[in-house]
Amino acid sequence: MSNLKRFRALEERDINRETFVESWPEAGLMVADSPYDPHPSLRIENGRVVELDGRAEADFDTLDCYIARHGIDLLVAPEVMALDSLTIAHMLADINIPRAVLLRLAAGCTPAKLVDIMRHMNVLEMMNGLAKMRVRRIPANQAHVTNRRENPALLAADAAEAALRGFAELETTVGVARSAPFNALAILVGAQTGRGGVMTQCAVEESLGLRIAMKGLTTYAETLSVYGTEQAFVDGDDSPWSKAFLASAYASRGVKVRFTSGTGSEALMGSAEQRSMLYLEARCLCVTRGAGSQGVQNGSISCIALPESLPGGVRAVLAENLMASMLGLEVASGNDALASHSAIRKSAKLMLQFIPGTDFIFSGYSAVPRKDNMFGGGNFDADDLDDYAVLQRDMQIDGGTRSITEAEAEAIRRRGAQAIQAVYAELGFPDIGDHEVEAAVQAYSSDDMPTRDIVPDLVAADAFLAGDRSMVDVVAALARRGFTDVAEHLLTMGRQRIAGDYLQPAAIFGRDFVVQSAINQPNDYTGPGTGYRVEGARWHEISHIHQAKSPRDFIADRLGSPLESLAGYGNAKRGGSTEVVVAIGPAFGRIMTKTIGGLNHEEVLKAVLTGIAEEGLIGRIVRIWRSSDCAEIGHVGAKLSGSGVSIGIQSRGTSIIHRVDLARLNNLELFSQSPSMTLDTYRAMGRNAARYAAGKMTTPVPVTVDNWARLRLIVKTALLHRRESEEIRDLPPEALRFDWEPEV
DSSP: OOSSHHHHHHHTSGGGGSOOOOOBGGGTBOSSOOTTSOOOOEEEETTEEEEETTEEGGGOOHHHHHIIIIISOTTTHHHHHHSOHHHHHHHHHOTTSOHHHHHHHHTTOOHHHHHHHHHTOOHHHHHHHHHHHOSBSSOEEEEEOOOTTOOHHHHHHHHHHHHHTTOSEEEEEOSSGGGHHHHHHHHHHHHHHHOTTOEEEEEOOHHHHHHHHHTTSOSEEEEEEOOSSHHHHHHTTOOHHHHHHHHHHHHHTTOEEEEEOOTTHHHHTTOOTTOOHHHHHHHHHHHHHHTTOSEEEOSSGGGTHHHHTSTTHHHHHHHHHHHHHHTTOEEEOOOOBOOOSOHHHHHHHHHHHHTTOOSEEEEEEEOSOGGGOTTTOBSSOGGGHHHHHHHHHHHTOOOSOOOOOHHHHHHHHHHHHHHHHHHHHHTTOSOOOHHHHHHHHHOSSGGGSOOOOHHHHHHHHHHHHHSSOOHHHHHHHHHHTTOHHHHHHHHHHHHHHHHOGGGSTTOEEOTTSOEEOTTTSBOOOOSTTOSOOOOHHHHHHHHOOTTOOOGGGGTGGGBOOOOTTEEEEEEOOOOOTTEEEEEEOTTBTTTBOBOTTOOBHHHHHHHHHHHHHHTTOEEEEEEOOSOOOHHHHHHHHHHHOTTSEEEEEOTTSOEEEEETTSOTTOOSEEEOOGGGOOHHHHHHHHHHHHHHHTTOOOOOOOOOOOTTHHHHHHHHHHHHHHHHHTTOOSOOOEEEEEOOOOOO
16 A cells, blocks of 8 residues: 555545556557557559568468458559558548548558558547548447346337437347347337337347348347457357358348457457557458448457557557548447446547547447446446436537436336337237336336246247247237337338348438438538538437526526515615624525525524624624625625624625725635535624624634535526626615514
8 A cells, every 4th residue: 555645545546446557569468559560561463462461472361361352442552552651641630631532542451551540640630530531421329228137128118218319229138048039129119119210239149140130120230240360260260251141141131230340359369469459450340341341340349448458548449440430331439348447537438439420439338227238338328328418418519319308218118118018918928017017117227127037038039039920020019009100110120121221331210211321421521611510400409408407497496575574774874883784785685585505595694693793793784786796795895884894795695704994805704605604604704703893813714615516506606696686786785674583
């Protein structure tokens, strides 16, 4: 343990629960610029690649072969490989160079060339590049919807809420593989209840995932993992060719396909071949492009803690996102797995994708509590939904979600749970009771759900998968049970699979089922005033979070009828030497009747006058009409006080003890922490003012400092001060009578 107390405090911070290591290139524990990374090179003879990044064709591994044949545009390659990498980096950061120019050049880059370009760019430049190179014009977001008990009612309710919150894709997974068909069914029904057009997937073993897709229960897949070394592919029982074949199988059934890669996976599997993580990721991306995948889920994904343990890890994640977008791939940019114990660090990492925007900023955001996230815990989860909505509002950025009210959430959760209940009942699946539906509506997590016997569910799921039933039967079941809108949404999704329009890069559905993709909505950002701007209806939606109220609502409970005990009787004159003037603001006790801390003005005056009386002096109340400033109120009061001492009190409760010989902005005591003030504070203030007036030695009144008060109450402070300022009049100070009885 450290000797210094501040260092001991630092040791307890969340950031120091993390693991940090020095780079070790021989083990692949280096995020970029490994001394073992190859230099960019490409040699073509008779239309055939005979050298790729320093390796002759005779020495090609399977990735080299695949990239050479399918991953590089050989018509562009000679041109781009002859260009200096720094020049291309400048082009990426230059808003005057259109995206299409970079897309063409990137198609001819070898993996080492892509990495060499990134070497010249800092994080700010990469973010600028990503804003330009993002495939789809409008960013979107994906959510995880899972639960540990695999309860169908809760899955459907959570999916319905996530869809209503604006997520364009929902992803589930399983604890027990046999649950996959029914988990996929639950989030499909729930999603289409919340909003038509939300695409869904179930992350399971790939052949099972394809069977579920052929049943019509999923509309996209992103579990097709690719790796940057041959051995890692072998360990995964795959090759670039098998991945390409599987992608074709999905696409032939109208299922959108994204591959998955991520910085650090090869080092984690012990197969990094001394290469840097970023170089191996560049190889993955060239394979992904060559296989014809619509996009890639990358951003280190479940390996994120490994690159983050190394210098430059978060920069490397941004670099891999940028490289993918340069290759024209839809980017689901990670931010999904737990990345840090530190809220500061995980938020900082998010900003690299949130600010420039990616096709899917999270892949995905945990729309359920972290302990229910079967993907290993979300980096942001259901507890952070309001925070995320406010971030969008703060920066006028479209992060792909919308804020909803509690009433909206309750209604859509109930309808989602009832819809899956209806499907189960109509198709003869194990009963979902009304008590389960109601529990799902109210639940925070699966801990709040009644115990459900999973065995009958598994038996029914097996039969459904093996039988002839499909999404069409689900549509009919919903229609027969009165959920015609949900049935129509499912049927429309089925029609869209036949049309195949959402097999275009970066495709999502708007609320009207119109596809938004790189084809009909390409990113057209070329600097200020161009590209997607958050405005109009979308800005109204983002800015109107459910917590936002009318400003007047914040001060309504501080307004009231004038105090009957307080009345004016003419202009105030200078008084005698045994008095302390209590000077109040123009709205005090008239328009406003409580302090910001909720104390009644009448009780405040009683407390102050009692304190003055306890020291044997008289308190005289004067209203200052010409100012709402606390220092001015107190200063004018001091001029009227026979003793030269006054107490100035604003209507919100901020107070001052002033003396006539002091400058206006100087004082004897200032009580700026009005939310923390109690009646005892005001009474002590009265005593001290009287002691100053009597010329006695005085210890200042102890003040409670609340460092969060300004953050919490500054809006209310501004509104209360504005309301008091509205009552300013060009009138002389007014003498006031106050009917009260001193405390015995």
